[in-house]
Amino acid sequence: MKVWKLLSPKIFAEEERPDAIASPTQAKVKITKVLLGYPEVRAYTGAAGVRYPLVPGMYAVGIVAETGSDCVKVEKNTRVFLNGISPCGECAECRRGNFTGCLFPKVAGMGRDGFLRDFVVAEEGSLTPLPPSVTDITALYAGILSHCDNIVNKLDVPKGTHVAVLGAGESGNILSQLLIYRQAVPILIDKDEERLAVAAKCGVYYTLKADDDLIGELNEITGGRMAEGCVYTSFNGISPELPFRITAARGKVVFAGMEFPELSVHLKAALDKRLTLTGVSNDSIQSAAAINLLVNKAVELSPLLAAEQPAEAIASLFAAKAEVLERDGRVSASVLDLM
Numbered sequence: 567m568k569v570w571k572l573l574s575p576k577i578f579a580e581e582e583r584p585d586a587i588a589s590p591t592q593a594k595v596k597i598t599k600v601l602l603g604y605p606e607v608r609a610y611t612g613a614a615g616v617r618y619p620l621v622p623g624m625y626a627v628g629i630v631a632e633t634g635s636d637c638v639k640v641e642k643n644t645r646v647f648l649n650g651i652s653p654c655g656e657c658a659e660c661r662r663g664n665f666t667g668c669l670f671p672k673v674a675g676m677g678r679d680g681f682l683r684d685f686v687v688a689e690e691g692s693l694t695p696l697p698p699s700v701t702d703i704t705a706l707y708a709g710i711l712s713h714c715d716n717i718v719n720k721l722d723v724p725k726g727t728h729v730a731v732l733g734a735g736e737s738g739n740i741l742s743q744l745l746i747y748r749q750a751v752p753i754l755i756d757k758d759e760e761r762l763a764v765a766a767k768c769g770v771y772y773t774l775k776a777d778d779d780l781i782g783e784l785n786e787i788t789g790g791r792m793a794e795g796c797v798y799t800s801f802n803g804i805s806p807e808l809p810f811r812i813t814a815a816r817g818k819v820v821f822a823g824m825e826f827p828e829l830s831v832h833l834k835a836a837l838d839k840r841l842t843l844t845g846v847s848n849d850s851i852q853s854a855a856a857i858n859l860l861v862n863k864a865v866e867l868s869p870l871l872a873a874e875q876p877a878e879a880i881a882s883l884f885a886a887k888a889e890v891l892e893r894d895g896r897v898s899a900s901v902l903d904l905m
């Protein structure tokens with residue numbers, strides 16, 4: 567197989583590796599598409615503190631090329647989503663058999679080699695078959711959708727609750743849609759009107775610009791109660807102290823992302839209001855449940871889907887995205903087509 571690995575920050579090299587199936591429960595998968603989001607770009611720039619050499623790529627879809635003799639849920643030509651987050655198998659939760667509660671999951675493209683490669687040999691358990699109604703490019707978002715589902719579960723708010731979502735990137739947009747699906751009332755906030763417009767096209771009805779009028783507008787929508795829950799998504803360019811201003815007393819604030827930037831906040835505002843603060847990061851992914859949400863059209867992704875780029879563009883695409891992330895503190899996702 568061919569892999570694209572980072573030797574050090576911003577230096578890519580192609581490498582040939584052996585790709586034989588090593589156990590009867592493994593399958594060999596031809597990678598067709600890889601999502602390129604901020605974790606990949608941060609691994610590229612060295613900002614993520616990853617160890618090199620490293621093959622980036624957290625989420626991918628592919629087609630099964632070959633199966634081991636004990637594989638039961640996939641066969642040759644099955645389209646699959648590859649789950650990039652696996653339990654460590656060593657922490658206290660894993661030792662108790664609670665793999666979904668793993669404290670230190672291994673993340674493809676961060677703590678272990680990812681999916682930027684033409685083929686991968688993977689345990690069958692990490693593959694989720696895709697039904698015909700879910701396209702490859704839509705399936706790439708199953709990981710983000712599952713991450714958003716984890717956030718909704720952490721919020722655990724009753725129906726009709728106002729939840730402020732800060733950052734209208736992929737996560738904030740999908741999270742807002744999922745909150746609507748779960749009958750909460752998201753209010754999506756961003757500085758960037760274009761991102762808010764995309765979210766509106768996806769069906770998010772309260773979108774607010776993060777400017778001087780924000781508090782007044784939020785007061786109006788919530789009838790003066792402000793948001794009872796608030797989610798701050800990583801790398802959105804908004805002050806991390808804004809959640810403490812817009813969340814109602816005794817409300818919940820969740821900081822969420824596949825990674826967190828360095829964040830400094832004055833905690834007093836949160837303590838005075840008796841807020842509950844927590845984080846949701848690379849927790850376990852329930853891929854099959856996320857694919858089910860896609861089948862049920864719980865979220866509308868078409869206005870959000872990233873542009874596709876060919877494999878030849880890998881080095882230049884990473885370089886261009888790194889520049890955007892360094893300049894703006896945020897970057898939208900792309901899709902690499904490896905067919």
Ligand SMILES: [Zn+2]
Pocket residue numbers: 653654655656657658659660661667668669670671
């Ligand atoms: Zn573990």
